[in-house]
Structures are given as structure tokens and as C-alpha cells.
Amino acid sequence: MDRAALDALGEEQVDWRHKGMPPELWGRTVGELRARRPHLSQLPTPLLTLSRTALDHNLAALASWCADRGFDLAPHGKTTMAPALWEEQLQAGAWAITVANLPQLAVAREFGVQRVMVANAVISPLSLRWMSDELAAHPEDEIYVWADAVRTVQLMHDALAADVPDPGTRPKLRVLVERGGSGGRTGARDLATALEVAAAVEDSPYLELAGVAGYEGAMAHTPDEQAREVVAAYLRDLAQVHHELAAAGCYPEGSTPVVSAGGSAYFDVVDDVLRPLADSGARVVLRSGAYIVHDDGFYRGISPLGEHPRTAGPTLRAAMHGWVRVSSQPEPGMAIFDAGKRDLPFDEGMPEVQLLRPRNTGDHTVVLEGIEVTALNDQHGFLHFDPDSPAPVQIGDELRLGLSHPCTALDKWVLVPVVEDADADDPVVVDLVRTWF
Known part of the structure; x- marks a missing residue:
């Protein structure tokens, strides 16, 4: 490939055109952000990331x-x-x-x-x-x-x-x-x-x-x-x-x-x-x-190197995740988050709730169970859980979602942050991948 063309991607300036990039980082180049290594907590939701x-x-x-x-x-x-x-x-x-x-x-x-x-x-x-x-x-x-x-x-x-x-x-x-x-x-x-x-x-x-x-x-x-x-x-x-x-x-x-x-x-x-x-x-x-990229949905279930391998070799790992924030709890057993069909894939299955990011300094990620994404509107997602039990999430909580179908995930994002370790309490961003759809 053309090394100069690839290197030039690092000179692209981040600004308001790039969903997921906060105003604080506008005006900086992709190369500068690589060197700066911001944390996920410095980026807004909704967000799509890749795992290095x-x-x-x-x-x-x-x-x-x-x-x-x-x-x-x-x-x-x-x-x-x-x-x-x-x-x-x-x-x-x-x-x-x-x-x-x-x-x-x-x-x-x-x-x-x-x-x-x-x-x-x-x-x-x-x-x-x-x-x-x-x-x-x-x-x-x-x-x-x-x-x-x-x-x-x-x-x-x-x-x-x-x-x-x-x-x-x-x-x-x-x-x-x-x-x-x-x-x-x-x-x-x-x-x-x-x-x-x-x-x-x-x-x-x-x-x-x-x-x-x-x-x-x-x-x-x-x-x-x-x-x-x-x-x-x-x-x-x-x-x-x-x-x-x-x-x-x-x-x-x-x-x-x-x-x-x-x-x-x-x-x-x-x-x-x-x-x-x-x-x-x-x-x-x-x-x-x-x-x-693999996924936590369709390909996880059907790939020969997925969760039920049908061939010899290392199993594939999901490299993409969605990050969303709970924005409303309008009734018992229900919460709304700030991402929808414009942000996350939905044609091969709904996203799945995986982790609750730390609420306070010193806290750690928590695996969430018993909570399901039931629908996506254009800009909102619906969470449902047992209305008779304490709510597992509250307004302001940030969640990590597993996603299904890479082909309809990355097309919604122009710059995709690459994190070093998606399982970390506050993942470090080590790169930004530019897409052309």
C-alpha cells in the first residue's frame, strides 16, 4: 500500500465532524491524539471502539x-x-x-x-x-x-x-x-x-x-x-x-x-x-x-472459530464494543440509554449489556446480568430488567455493550478509537481508525 497516504491519516484534524470526539480535542491531529493516549473517560457517549x-x-x-x-x-x-x-x-x-x-x-x-x-x-x-x-x-x-x-x-x-x-x-x-x-x-x-x-x-x-x-x-x-x-x-x-x-x-x-x-x-x-x-x-x-473485528452476536455463534469451534485454531475475539450512558429511568424495570440505530448495529441481533463502568474513582468494572437491550430507536436504546428487584443501573451510568455484525457497525463512524484493553476500568485510547463508507 501507499505508505505516504497511510501516514497522512495521522495529520487529519479532529473536529466537530467526528462523532465521539469531545470539543476538548477539536483542533488536534490524529497523530497528536495517539501520542496523548487519552482515557475512555475523556470521550463522550455514544461511542464505538475497537480493541487492539x-x-x-x-x-x-x-x-x-x-x-x-x-x-x-x-x-x-x-x-x-x-x-x-x-x-x-x-x-x-x-x-x-x-x-x-x-x-x-x-x-x-x-x-x-x-x-x-x-x-x-x-x-x-x-x-x-x-x-x-x-x-x-x-x-x-x-x-x-x-x-x-x-x-x-x-x-x-x-x-x-x-x-x-x-x-x-x-x-x-x-x-x-x-x-x-x-x-x-x-x-x-x-x-x-x-x-x-x-x-x-x-x-x-x-x-x-x-x-x-x-x-x-x-x-x-x-x-x-x-x-x-x-x-x-x-x-x-x-x-x-x-x-x-x-x-x-x-x-x-x-x-x-x-x-x-x-x-x-x-x-x-x-x-x-x-x-x-x-x-x-x-x-x-x-x-x-x-x-x-468478529463480534458478540451473529459471528460469535456461527464462525468456525467462534464460541463453538468447528475447526482447529485459536478462537476469535470480539474486537468491537459500544459504550452508552443511561439517560432516563421512566418506569420500573426500564431504562433508556443514549445510542440507537444511528450508532450501533441491529440487523443481526440487539446489542448485549456486558459491563458497568466505574461510577467513582477507585471503583472497578462490574459484570451486569439480568438486563437486556430490547429495542433501538434512531437515537435511543431500551433496557429492561426485573421491575421488582433493585435497578442494576441508574441515570448517568456508563455501560459497555457487546455488538453483533461488524459490517453494519463501523459504517456509522468516521473515526473509531482503538483502545489498548477494553476490559480495563478506564481503557487507554492508543489509535484512531479512519473509515470511508
């Missing part, structure tokens, strides 16, 4: 898991949209960064990511021409896109041909044939269609057939054996496309075909089904993105 120790643990955990199996990792950058974290993933051995669309690709390119997979079809002529210009300016770099229909390939060819009449003057755009499954998302629904797409790519002098890809997370949403078998059947179909293309000699001579699958929920099944492809010379690429 958990991030480091998760980076190492999946890097070693992939290395042990001969897999490559192209983590989905859309999870964090944080180039500083992408750099850490690449430094930990990631082969590429995955994105979902042109705006995300533009962020990756602005920060110098040299190998990017766009896990989507790109059919906008304006987008395709910009990508062609990027490759022309940086011929050593690689951009991969997906296609699941001959019509998609035709549109890509036409857009590139209109912009560059002579295809020999620019690097080719690499294309992965996307295999889908019944009831899933995008992707060719049968082998014949997938092979037709591959043939269309081969026929275009502007495109290069680079391999096969798909997304198994759309096939199932639970960790049980039946769900995993549905995923396995889909992955076998994906592998069949690769086998057919390899047997027919469709891949460019001397190239290493890419076979890509693996979100953050079923990479154990990817291991079971696709490892033989890695052993036989294909580049098997996982695109797991949520692993670096």
Missing part, C-alpha cells in the same frame, strides 16, 4: 489458519472500509483486498492496494473505463471482477472496446466466473451457463479468464450440520466449474487459476471441500472479512 489486543489476535489467528491449509486470504474490505486495517491484514500475509463496488475500489486504489478483487459484476461503462485507465497507469497491478452471464461479459467487452480500440495496448481485466446456487444471490445457476460465461471471456481480447468464484454465505445462515451440507454441495458445484475449465485448457498458459469462496461463516466447509484444489495447483482464496 483482539484485533492483533484475530489477524494472527486467521493468517495462521490459512497458511496451515495452503489457502490465500483476500479479506473483504467492506467490513471496515479502513485502509489502516487493510494494511495490517496485508502485512499479516493477505494476498489481496476484496471490495464490493467501484466506490470501495476507488478507496483501495487511492491508498495504493495493488491487488483488488471486486466481488461483483461491473457493467457500468464509466466504471470499466476508469478501471482500464488504472491498469494502464499501473500495469503491474491486478484487478479482478466477477461475471455470471454472457450478457455481462458482452457489456464489459463493449465498454472497454469503445474506450480502447487496440486491446494490445493495455493490460487485460481479470474475470472470475461466478457460480451461484438455487435461492442464493448472484451467480450462474448451472454448469452449462458458467461454461458459456467462461467461453465469452476467452473470446474477448480485453478480458482474461482468471478462475471461478462464489459466495456460500447466501446458501445458509446457521451452523448446524444440515446447513453446512447445503454449503458443501454448493462448493462442490463451484469446484466442478474449475475442474471443467482446467481440463479443457481454458486458463491462460502459465497462469495460476483462482478459486475463491469463503465468507466468515463457513470457511471450515471451504477447507473440507476446496483444499484438494489448493493441493493441485489452484489458488484457493478466502474472502473472510468479519474475522478481524
Whole structure:
């Protein structure tokens, strides 16, 4: 990545635009705040933080898991949209960064990511021409896109041909044939269609057939054996496309075909089904993105390295937390806090109450039980507890919440404080992560 662009993030000035930053710190740069190491108690609520120790643990955990199996990792950058974290993933051995669309690709390119997979079809002529210009300016770099229909390939060819009449003057755009499954998302629904797409790519002098890809997370949403078998059947179909293309000699001579699958929920099944492809010379690429942040909800329950591991390796740790303050106790058994849907993820489960921060100097954090987040409004959260027992919280109390679904957590924050130890009585802020959503 572009070291100068990353270093420049430290020069950004913190001000009123950055939710979670108090007026006392406005006017200071991110680099100054890193050096100052403020405590969490110096920041207002609501707040989202990341844990440095958990991030480091998760980076190492999946890097070693992939290395042990001969897999490559192209983590989905859309999870964090944080180039500083992408750099850490690449430094930990990631082969590429995955994105979902042109705006995300533009962020990756602005920060110098040299190998990017766009896990989507790109059919906008304006987008395709910009990508062609990027490759022309940086011929050593690689951009991969997906296609699941001959019509998609035709549109890509036409857009590139209109912009560059002579295809020999620019690097080719690499294309992965996307295999889908019944009831899933995008992707060719049968082998014949997938092979037709591959043939269309081969026929275009502007495109290069680079391999096969798909997304198994759309096939199932639970960790049980039946769900995993549905995923396995889909992955076998994906592998069949690769086998057919390899047997027919469709891949460019001397190239290493890419076979890509693996979100953050079923990479154990990817291991079971696709490892033989890695052993036989294909580049098997996982695109797991949520692993670096993990969570205390959906991924804690479904990840192969979650609370109920289904594969060997260190279990992942939740690296994100919400911090809120009780602002009202309008009736027995109920309290309101100062964060809502604008601040915290809610699409894969409500936040969970974990800790009460110290009320007074010298106090310590207290684990809270018997108190539940039942709903989120735009800017308010609802707590419920036994109305016939003493209230476990009072107005002014600050709580730590466990959160579910990293992909819809970080998109609500431009600057995310990174704390050294989220379990400390008053965690120290050691960094600020900039996101681009």
C-alpha cells in the first residue's frame, strides 16, 4: 500500500465532524491524539471502539489458519472500509483486498492496494473505463471482477472496446466466473451457463479468464450440520466449474487459476471441500472479512472459530464494543440509554449489556446480568430488567455493550478509537481508525 497516504491519516484534524470526539480535542491531529493516549473517560457517549489486543489476535489467528491449509486470504474490505486495517491484514500475509463496488475500489486504489478483487459484476461503462485507465497507469497491478452471464461479459467487452480500440495496448481485466446456487444471490445457476460465461471471456481480447468464484454465505445462515451440507454441495458445484475449465485448457498458459469462496461463516466447509484444489495447483482464496473485528452476536455463534469451534485454531475475539450512558429511568424495570440505530448495529441481533463502568474513582468494572437491550430507536436504546428487584443501573451510568455484525457497525463512524484493553476500568485510547463508507 501507499505508505505516504497511510501516514497522512495521522495529520487529519479532529473536529466537530467526528462523532465521539469531545470539543476538548477539536483542533488536534490524529497523530497528536495517539501520542496523548487519552482515557475512555475523556470521550463522550455514544461511542464505538475497537480493541487492539483482539484485533492483533484475530489477524494472527486467521493468517495462521490459512497458511496451515495452503489457502490465500483476500479479506473483504467492506467490513471496515479502513485502509489502516487493510494494511495490517496485508502485512499479516493477505494476498489481496476484496471490495464490493467501484466506490470501495476507488478507496483501495487511492491508498495504493495493488491487488483488488471486486466481488461483483461491473457493467457500468464509466466504471470499466476508469478501471482500464488504472491498469494502464499501473500495469503491474491486478484487478479482478466477477461475471455470471454472457450478457455481462458482452457489456464489459463493449465498454472497454469503445474506450480502447487496440486491446494490445493495455493490460487485460481479470474475470472470475461466478457460480451461484438455487435461492442464493448472484451467480450462474448451472454448469452449462458458467461454461458459456467462461467461453465469452476467452473470446474477448480485453478480458482474461482468471478462475471461478462464489459466495456460500447466501446458501445458509446457521451452523448446524444440515446447513453446512447445503454449503458443501454448493462448493462442490463451484469446484466442478474449475475442474471443467482446467481440463479443457481454458486458463491462460502459465497462469495460476483462482478459486475463491469463503465468507466468515463457513470457511471450515471451504477447507473440507476446496483444499484438494489448493493441493493441485489452484489458488484457493478466502474472502473472510468479519474475522478481524468478529463480534458478540451473529459471528460469535456461527464462525468456525467462534464460541463453538468447528475447526482447529485459536478462537476469535470480539474486537468491537459500544459504550452508552443511561439517560432516563421512566418506569420500573426500564431504562433508556443514549445510542440507537444511528450508532450501533441491529440487523443481526440487539446489542448485549456486558459491563458497568466505574461510577467513582477507585471503583472497578462490574459484570451486569439480568438486563437486556430490547429495542433501538434512531437515537435511543431500551433496557429492561426485573421491575421488582433493585435497578442494576441508574441515570448517568456508563455501560459497555457487546455488538453483533461488524459490517453494519463501523459504517456509522468516521473515526473509531482503538483502545489498548477494553476490559480495563478506564481503557487507554492508543489509535484512531479512519473509515470511508
